[in-house]
Amino acid sequence: xxxxxxxxxxxxxxxxxxxxxxxxxxxxxxxxxxxxxxxxxxxxxxxxxxxxxxxxxxxxxxxxxxxxxxxxxxxxxxxxxxxxxxxxxxxxxxxxxxxxxxxxxxxxxxxxxxxxxxxxxxxxxxxxxxxxxxxxxxxxxxxxxxxxxxxxxxxxxxxxxxxxxxxxxxxxxxxxxxxxxxxxxxxxxxxxxxxxxxxxxxxxxxxxxxxxxxxxxxxxxxxxxxxxxxxxxxxxxxxxxxxxxxxxxxxxxxxxxxxxxxxxxxxxxxxxxxxxxxxxxxxxxxxxxxxxxxxxxxxxxxxxxxxxxxxxxxxxxxxxxxxxxxxxxxxxxxxxxxxxxxxxxxxxxxxxxxxxxxxxxxxxxxxxxxxxxxxxxxxxxxxxxxxxxxxxxxxxxxxxxxxxxxxxxxxxxxxxxxxxxxxxxxxxxxxxxxxxxxxxxxxxxxxxxxxxxxxxxxxxxxxxxxxxxxxxxxxxxxxxxxxxxxxxxxxxxxxxxxxxxxxxxxxxxxxxxxxxxxxxxxxxxxxxxxxxxxxxxxxxxxxxxxxxxxxxxxxxxxxxxxx
Numbered sequence: 379x380x381x382x383x384x385x386x387x388x389x390x391x392x393x394x395x396x397x398x399x400x401x402x403x404x405x406x407x408x409x410x411x412x413x414x415x416x417x418x419x420x421x422x423x424x425x426x427x428x429x430x431x432x433x434x435x436x437x438x439x440x441x442x443x444x445x446x447x448x449x450x451x452x453x454x455x456x457x458x459x460x461x462x463x464x465x466x467x468x469x470x471x472x473x474x475x476x477x478x479x480x481x482x483x484x485x486x487x488x489x490x491x492x493x494x495x496x497x498x499x500x501x502x503x504x505x506x507x508x509x510x511x512x513x514x515x516x517x518x519x520x521x522x523x524x525x526x527x528x529x530x531x532x533x534x535x536x537x538x539x540x541x542x543x544x545x546x547x548x549x550x551x552x553x554x555x556x557x558x559x560x561x562x563x564x565x566x567x568x569x570x571x572x573x574x575x576x577x578x579x580x581x582x583x584x585x586x587x588x589x590x591x592x593x594x595x596x597x598x599x600x601x602x603x604x605x606x607x608x609x610x611x612x613x614x615x616x617x618x619x620x621x622x623x624x625x626x627x628x629x630x631x632x633x634x635x636x637x638x639x640x641x642x643x644x645x646x647x648x649x650x651x652x653x654x655x656x657x658x659x660x661x662x663x664x665x666x667x668x669x670x671x672x673x674x675x676x677x678x679x680x681x682x683x684x685x686x687x688x689x690x691x692x693x694x695x696x697x698x699x700x701x702x703x704x705x706x707x708x709x710x711x712x713x714x715x716x717x718x719x720x721x722x723x724x725x726x727x728x729x730x731x732x733x734x735x736x737x738x739x740x741x742x743x744x745x746x747x748x749x750x751x752x753x754x755x756x757x758x759x760x761x762x763x764x765x766x767x768x769x770x771x772x773x774x775x776x777x778x779x780x781x782x783x784x785x786x787x788x789x790x791x792x793x794x795x796x797x798x799x800x801x802x803x804x805x806x807x808x809x810x811x812x813x814x815x816x817x818x819x820x821x822x823x824x825x826x827x828x829x830x831x832x833x834x835x836x837x838x839x840x841x842x843x844x845x846x847x848x849x850x851x852x853x854x855x856x857x858x859x860x861x862x863x864x865x866x867x868x869x870x871x872x873x874x875x876x877x878x879x880x881x882x883x884x885x886x887x888x889x890x891x892x893x894x895x896x897x898x899x900x901x902x903x904x905x906x907x908x909x910x911x912x913x914x915x916x917x918x919x920x921x922x923x924x925x926x927x928x929x930x931x932x933x934x935x936x937x938x939x940x941x
Contacts, residue, residue, distance in 0.1 A: 394422045396555075396581065396612065398472065400447030401428040409451045411460040420466060421873070424553070426519050427452055428472040430501060431480055432494070438485035441493030443473060445501055454505045457514040462811065465839025469515055470553050471501060474522035482565075483526035484537060491540045495548070498541070502549050513814055517553025518545065519581065520569075523562065531568040539573045546576060547726065550777055552816060555579035559586040570606065575729030580606045584627060585616035592631040596638050609685075613639065656904065656939035658686040658911035660819075660845065660876065661932060662736065664711030665692040666918035673715045675724040676917065679929045681936040684730060688817070690783050691716055692736040692916070694765060695744055696758070702749035705757030707737060709765055718769045721778040733779055734817050735765060738786035746829075747790035748801060755804045759812070762805070766813050781817025782809065783845065784833075787826065795832040803837045810840060819843035823850040834870060844870045845913050848891060849880035856895040860902055867908065876911045877903065881919040881931055893931060900938050912939060 395417060399408075416423050430443040457469050473494075474480060484490035498518070505514040520538055545551050554577050558566035570577055582602055589595045603611050615632045616622075659681060663672075680687050694707040721733050737758075738744060748754035762782070769778040784802055809815050818841050822830035834841055846866055853859045867875050879896045880886075903909040912935045914920065920929045 394424065394579070394612070395420045396424040396426055396579070398426045398428050400452050401472075401476075403448075409448075410456055411452065413460060413464065416460075416464050416467060418466070422468060423464070423466050424468050424470055424516075425460070426470045426472050426555075427515075428519075428521065429475050429480070430471050430473045430498065431475055432473075432497075434483075435485065437481075438483050439481070439490060440485060441490035441497065443494060443497040443501065445471070445504075449504075454514055457505060458811075461514065468517070468553060470517045470519050470555065471498075471515055472519035472521045472557075473498070474520060474557075476521075476523050478524045480522070481524045481526045482522040482529055482534060482537075484529070484533075487533060487537060491537055491544075494537075494541045495544045498545060499549060513549065515551075516816075517551040517555070517578075518542070519555045519557060520566075521557040521581075523557070523559065523583070523586070525562050525565050529565070531565045534565040535569040535572045538569050539576075542573055542576050547722075552780075553578055555581055557581040557583055559583040561586070567605065578610065580611045581614050582606075582611060583616075584614050584632070585618075585621045587627070588625040589627040589631075590625060592635040592638070595627050595631060595635040599635070599639060656684075656909055656911055658688065658843070658876065659684045659932075659936055659939060660688040660690055660843070660911065660913035661917050662690045662692050662913070662915045663917035664716050665736075665740075665916045667712075668918060669922040672918055672921040673712075674720055675716065676921065676929065677724060677728065679917075679932045679936075680724075680728050680731060681940065682728075682730070683940050684936060686732060686911075687728070687730050688732050688734055688780075688913075689724070689917075690734045690736050690819075690913075692783075692785065693739050693744070694735050694737045694762065695739055696737075696761075698747075699749065701745075702747050703745070703754060704749060705754035705761065707758060707761040707765065709735070709768075713768075718778055721769060725778065732781070732817060734781045734783050734819065735762075735779055736783035736785045736821075737762070738784060738821075740785075740787050742788045744786070745788045745790045746786040746793055746798060746801075748793075748797075751797060751801060755801055755808075758801075758805045759808045762809060763813060777813065779815075781815040781819070781842075782806070783819045783821060784830075785821040785845075787821070787823065787847070787850075789826050789829050793829070795829045798829040799833040799836045802833050803840075806837055806840050817842055819845055821845040821847055823847040825850070831869065842874065843911075844875045845878055846870075846875060847880075847915070848878050848896070849882075849885045849915065851891070852889040853891040853895075854889060856899045856902070859891050859895060859899040863899070863903060864908065872908055873910055876913050877909060878913045878915065879931060879935070880915040881923070882915060883919065885915070897931075897934055897938065900935065904938055904941065909939070912936075 411425055427447050429446050431446050432439045433442045461467050502513050502515055525534060542554055556566050556577055584595060613636055675689055691711050693710050695710050696703045697706045725731050766777050766779050789798060806818055820830050820841055848859060877900055900909060914932050920932060
């Protein structure tokens with residue numbers, strides 16, 4: 379059988395493998411997360427802890443959840459270890475249950491929602507690090523396999539949607555998945571349509587369906603892709619003996635079906651770095667004092683079709699003594715314009731937005747030149763944690779800031795590549811552990827390439843994006859830009875390298891890449907599936923465009939990504 383790629387959603391990239399764990403009491407040998415199954419080439423590997431079961435009174439749910447997995451085997455220390463040693467691992471908790479013993483059947487809708495949020499927050503709190511707002515759990519999986527007939531699709535969507543919304547706000551979860559089957563499809567689809575922007579993955583339970591052949595599995599997957607989109611739909615198989623037998627999809631047919639889907643780029647392939655799809659747009663903001671009109675995050679430039687839109691707040695500058703850095707960072711952006719309430723509002727109203735802070739600076743006034751290496755690292759971690767703390771929600775461990783961007787554009791000649799890598803790498807490692815940042819980017823240029831490349835090789839698994847500053851280079855044509863991008867893709871990987879342009883007048887002029895050549899080059903890269911995303915330096919200059927068209931470059935760049 380030949381299968382056609384899905385129109386408008388084909389060329390799907392490798393991104394994820396997920397494994398349910400802890401759902402049964404056996405075997406005794408499974409007394410920790412099995413590190414040997416974590417593929418190092420998988421960008422994201424999720425362990426899904428199951429289940430957080432709710433308690434019931436007279437057969438109706440109270441919304442009070444408790445962890446049923448073995449805490450000594452899969453507790454905070456175990457999660458911390460597996461995530462520390464494997465940068466691609468995330469851990470999610472699954473709520474619900476596999477049979478009629480754990481139905482979705484709330485006794486009182488509003489009370490159920492309140493109880494669910496508070497009891498789940500207690501489980502998240504169990505996995506907090508001591509004296510830290512870093513939560514080791516990354517999100518939740520909704521896995522009610524039985525929904526009582528009295529529960530309408532709208533009530534299911536309301537209750538679960540309310541819990542998702544409040545946990546994202548109060549705890550800061552950034553992974554949400556749902557696990558529908560043919561029996562629960564209508565309820566989950568109603569939820570999905572209501573909370574599309576909040577739901578990252580759809581773990582459809584093909585192993586529950588009656589599927590007699592590979593072709594039936596492939597056809598069902600393609601049909602479901604039309605409903606959920608192939609960038610969110612995952613193919614699922616089971617090793618549970620209860621899911622085997624007559625009328626159930628065999629392991630062989632499942633694997634052969636995945637090969638077929640992979641060959642038509644309808645299923646995320648696991649290995650390979652070609653066929654790159656756009657997933658991200660990033661915008662530096664707050665880096666200059668003007669214009670007065672830019673007094674908040676500009677919501678009108680956020681493309682709703684962009685999976686991730688990042689605002690990068692700049693800069694957190696460090697203080698210097700006798701020209702050498704202390705590692706003590708302070709926010710230089712205008713807090714009244716880009717403070718906690720502003721960040722909270724933009725993220726609440728736009729589910730695809732993340733906010734990152736950029737450390738360093740654009741010129742020789744802010745060099746990377748530590749006075750004392752170890753002291754610099756300690757000061758950097760503690761001062762940056764204070765900035766993160768400023769953006770914590772009151773009485774909550776939800777940090778509104780998602781990560782950091784390393785943007786030292788000048789590195790003092792006395793600083794070796796190894797010392798730069800050590801210091802910045804140490805800060806990244808400790809912030810991931812102490813604060814729980816999940817976005818890290820670096821911003822090399824031709825002048826700093828060797829230092830950043832050394833850092834990248836040392837912390838590859840921790841670095842998500844590379845904002846290479848093409849606008850600083852001498853690039854006289856579209857072809858020179860495209861060739862440089864492709865060469866850098868070999869160094870950093872096309873799934874992490876982003877194309878960057880500038881609206882800063884200082885970056886224009888003779889020998890610099892023109893806006894037209896940049897956009898045409900991006901079109902060429904996109905047409906050959908080589909472009910992962912675009913970033914723009916910077917919103918302040920874009921907002922004060924003398925031609926009277928604020929953010930025109932941002933809008934044109936996103937149009938390219940959406941085509």
